Amino acid sequence: xxxxxxxxNRSVFPDGSSVKTAAVAGVxxxxxxxxxxxxxxxxxxxxxxxxxxxxxxxxxxxxxVGSNKVLDRSINIEMGENAVNVEVRIIAAYGVFVPDVAxxxxxxxxxxxxxxxxxxxPRIDVVIADLEDPPEEDVAVIDE
Numbered sequence: 441x442x443x444x445x446x447x448x449n450r451s452v453f454p455d456g457s458s459v460k461t462a463a464v465a466g467v468x469x470x471x472x473x474x475x476x477x478x479x480x481x482x483x484x485x486x487x488x489x490x491x492x493x494x495x496x497x498x499x500x501x502x503x504x505v506g507s508n509k510v511l512d513r514s515i516n517i518e519m520g521e522n523a524v525n526v527e528v529r530i531i532a533a534y535g536v537f538v539p540d541v542a543x544x545x546x547x548x549x550x551x552x553x554x555x556x557x558x559x560x561x562p563r564i565d566v567v568i569a570d571l572e573d574p575p576e577e578d579v580a581v582i583d584e
Contacts (some may be wrong), residue, residue, distance in 0.1 A: 478549070482552040483530060483545050491530070493529035513529070522560060524561055526564040
């Protein structure tokens with residue numbers, strides 16, 4: 441960092457953009473848990489994804505006591521300076537074309553991470569851990 445940068449009133453983000461600020465110096469960092477939340481939401485929004493993979497019993501107990509440890513087992517993140525490599529483990533719906541679902545997860549996660557953080561995603565591995573029947577729609581029963 442040169443002297444001019446130290447005196448600058450600009451915040452520089454991973455995408456190279458900057459914003460003029462009022463006499464504030466410092467660095468903006470994105471925590472791994474933020475990236476994990478983005479990955480979880482983007483992945484679960486893809487049609488054909490039932491949920492993130494994990495042990496249902498352990499995950500349910502962890503959720504009951506307020507732990508997010510399912511992310512530790514389902515999402516692996518390697519943070520870099522301006523990039524993040526990702527591995528996400530999912531349960532897909534039985535009957536979907538798995539390569540299409542995996543590509544859709546890659547596209548959704550990459551786009552969402554860039555949109556929210558400005559970080560690049562050079563690599564995203566999608567592991568299909570299992571297939572499950574999709575949840576049945578709530579169908580109203582009509583008595584005749």
